[in-house]
Amino acid sequence: MSAEFATPSANALPLHVLSEAALEGWLADQPGAVQAWVKAGGFSGGLGQALVVPGEEGTPALALVGYGTEAARRRGRFHLAAAAAKLPAGDYRIESGLPEDQAANEALGWLxxxxRFDRYRDQTPLAARLVAPEGIDAAQITALATGEMLTRDLINTPASDMGPPDLEAAARKLAEQxxxxxxxxxxxxxxxxxxxxxxxxxxxxDRAPRLIDMAWGDxxxxxxxxxxxxxxxxxGLNLKPGASMALMKKDMGGAAAVLGLAHMIMATGMEVQLRVLIPAVENSVSGNAFRPGDILTSRKGLTVEINNTDAEGRLVLADALALADEDKPDQIISMATLTGxxxxxxxPDLAPYYSDDAAxxxxxxxxxxxxADPVWRMPFHDAYEALIEPGIADLDNAPKGGFAGSITAALFLRRFVTESKYAHFDIYGWQPADAPARPKGGTGQxxxxxxxxLPALLKP
Structure with missing residues (x-):
C-alpha cells in the first residue's frame, strides 16, 4: 500500500483547524449564517470533531476540524487523523489554525x-484526501507513511502467507524497488x-531458516x-499456551520495522551505506527441534545454554549481530519483538531502547x-551481567527468576557487538485498539x- 497527498487544485475545500480556545474568535469573524450552522451542528472544537459548512447554494464551502485543548492533545497524537474519517469524500487544503511546528506530523497522521489492510477483505478507503500543507517536505512525509504501511502489512499478514520465504520475497521486492x-x-x-x-x-x-542480507548506498x-x-x-518444545500464541504472527515485527525504516532511508536518498540483516525462521516443534538443556555454539564462538526454547529471538539475533559487527559499521541498531x-x-505505546552512547x-x-514516535530509554545495567552467565556455558538464554527480563535480553545481545556502536529496540509492534492513524493491528515503533x-547520529 502506498500513501499520497491530493494534487493542489482550486476545487480543494478550505479546512480550518480550530482549538476550543480559538473557536469563539474565529466565529466572530464569520457571517451570521456560518455562525448559526456551526452552533446548530454542535461543533465546539473538540478533538476528533469535523463539520462541513455549506455556502449560499447549499454546496460545501469550507470544513472545520477540532483541535481540542492543549491538555487533550498531550494525551495523544495525530489529532487531524481523528477527524479525517468523518469528512465526506473530496480534497481538503488547510486554510488556517494548524500550528506550523505540527504540520508535518499532522499531515503524516492523515496519510x-x-x-487499510485489505489483502483478505475489501476495506472502505478513506474518502477525504489532504493537500500537503505549505512548508512541509511532502516527499519525505510520503516516504515515512509508505515505510510505516509496509511494516504494518508485513506484521498483519498471517504466518500462512508470511513465512521465511515470504519475508525474503518482501525484502527482495524492496531491494528491487x-x-x-x-x-x-x-x-x-x-x-x-x-x-x-x-x-x-x-x-x-518445514520452511527453511535463512539469513537475508541487503545492502544499499556507497x-x-x-x-x-x-x-x-x-x-x-x-x-518450541517449551510450547506457549494458546493465549500467548495467538499474536505470534507479529514475532517478525523487528524485521518488518527495519524493512520499513530501510524504505524511508532509501526513498529519501539519505547518504548512508545501509545494510539490513534479517534472520528469518519459524520456531516450530518436531523431532529435530532444539531442546532445553542444549548448549549451542554461536558464530562469535560464545556458548549458550538453552534454558527455554521460547527465548529464541536473541539466539538468531546473536548470529546476525556478530556478522554485522565484523564489518565494523559506524552504528548497529537491532529491532525485535523480544520480551514480554x-x-x-x-x-504497548512506547518503544523501549537500550544505548550507552550519549550522542x-x-x-x-x-x-x-x-x-510523534515515543521512545523510552532502558538501562544496560552491568550489575545484571551475572544473571546471563550460567556457569556451564558462556551465556544463558533465559535466566531463571524472571527479574529484569528485557534488560537481561539486551545484555545478552550486547555480548555479540564488540567493535561497533550499538543500540537495541525491544518493540511490541502491535496496536491493541484503534487510535487516530493507528488502527488495531501491526504497527511501526x-x-x-x-x-x-540519523543525520545527527551519522555525521561524517
Missing part, C-alpha cells in the same frame, strides 16, 4: 489514517557459513539494521519528541524517531 543488492543464505548453508544458531532455531520448521557512514524475523513462534517484560514495563540518546530523544535522528 496513515488512510491505511530501490536498486539495492540482496543475498540470502538458506537451510544447511547457514551451517556452512557459520550461522549455527539461526539454523538451530529454524531447523524444525557513500556516507555505515549503518547496519538487524531485525528479528521469527515468522511464527510456537515457543518490556510490555509489562512500558506498555545516540540525545539525538534519538530529540527526534522522537518531534516525530521507533522507526520514524530513528530516521529523524
Amino acid at each position: 496513515l489514517a488512510g491505511y 530501490h536498486g539495492a543488492e540482496i543475498g540470502v543464505i538458506t537451510g544447511d548453508a547457514l551451517l556452512e557459513n557459520n550461522l549455527p544458531m539461526i539454523h538451530t532455531v529454524g531447523r524444525a520448521a 557513500k556516507g557512514p555505515k549503518l547496519t539494521l538487524v531485525g528479528k524475523g521469527v515468522c511464527f513462534d510456537t515457543g 517484560a518490556a510490555r509489562v514495563a512500558v506498555g 545516540f540518546v540525545s539525538a534519538l530523544e530529540s527526534a522522537a519528541a518531534g516525530s 521507533g522507526t520514524r524517531a530513528i530516521y529523524a535522528a
Whole structure:
C-alpha cells in the first residue's frame, strides 16, 4: 500500500483547524449564517470533531476540524487523523489554525489514517484526501507513511502467507524497488557459513531458516539494521499456551520495522551505506527441534545454554549481530519483538531502547519528541551481567527468576557487538485498539524517531 497527498487544485475545500480556545474568535469573524450552522451542528472544537459548512447554494464551502485543548492533545497524537474519517469524500487544503511546528506530523497522521489492510477483505478507503500543507517536505512525509504501511502489512499478514520465504520475497521486492543488492543464505548453508544458531532455531520448521542480507548506498557512514524475523513462534518444545500464541504472527515485527525504516532511508536518498540483516525462521516443534538443556555454539564462538526454547529471538539475533559487527559499521541498531517484560514495563505505546552512547540518546530523544514516535530509554545495567552467565556455558538464554527480563535480553545481545556502536529496540509492534492513524493491528515503533535522528547520529 502506498500513501499520497491530493494534487493542489482550486476545487480543494478550505479546512480550518480550530482549538476550543480559538473557536469563539474565529466565529466572530464569520457571517451570521456560518455562525448559526456551526452552533446548530454542535461543533465546539473538540478533538476528533469535523463539520462541513455549506455556502449560499447549499454546496460545501469550507470544513472545520477540532483541535481540542492543549491538555487533550498531550494525551495523544495525530489529532487531524481523528477527524479525517468523518469528512465526506473530496480534497481538503488547510486554510488556517494548524500550528506550523505540527504540520508535518499532522499531515503524516492523515496519510496513515488512510491505511487499510485489505489483502483478505475489501476495506472502505478513506474518502477525504489532504493537500500537503505549505512548508512541509511532502516527499519525505510520503516516504515515512509508505515505510510505516509496509511494516504494518508485513506484521498483519498471517504466518500462512508470511513465512521465511515470504519475508525474503518482501525484502527482495524492496531491494528491487530501490536498486539495492540482496543475498540470502538458506537451510544447511547457514551451517556452512557459520550461522549455527539461526539454523538451530529454524531447523524444525518445514520452511527453511535463512539469513537475508541487503545492502544499499556507497557513500556516507555505515549503518547496519538487524531485525528479528521469527515468522511464527510456537515457543518450541517449551510450547506457549494458546493465549500467548495467538499474536505470534507479529514475532517478525523487528524485521518488518527495519524493512520499513530501510524504505524511508532509501526513498529519501539519505547518504548512508545501509545494510539490513534479517534472520528469518519459524520456531516450530518436531523431532529435530532444539531442546532445553542444549548448549549451542554461536558464530562469535560464545556458548549458550538453552534454558527455554521460547527465548529464541536473541539466539538468531546473536548470529546476525556478530556478522554485522565484523564489518565494523559506524552504528548497529537491532529491532525485535523480544520480551514480554518490556510490555509489562512500558506498555504497548512506547518503544523501549537500550544505548550507552550519549550522542545516540540525545539525538534519538530529540527526534522522537518531534516525530510523534515515543521512545523510552532502558538501562544496560552491568550489575545484571551475572544473571546471563550460567556457569556451564558462556551465556544463558533465559535466566531463571524472571527479574529484569528485557534488560537481561539486551545484555545478552550486547555480548555479540564488540567493535561497533550499538543500540537495541525491544518493540511490541502491535496496536491493541484503534487510535487516530493507528488502527488495531501491526504497527511501526521507533522507526520514524530513528530516521529523524540519523543525520545527527551519522555525521561524517
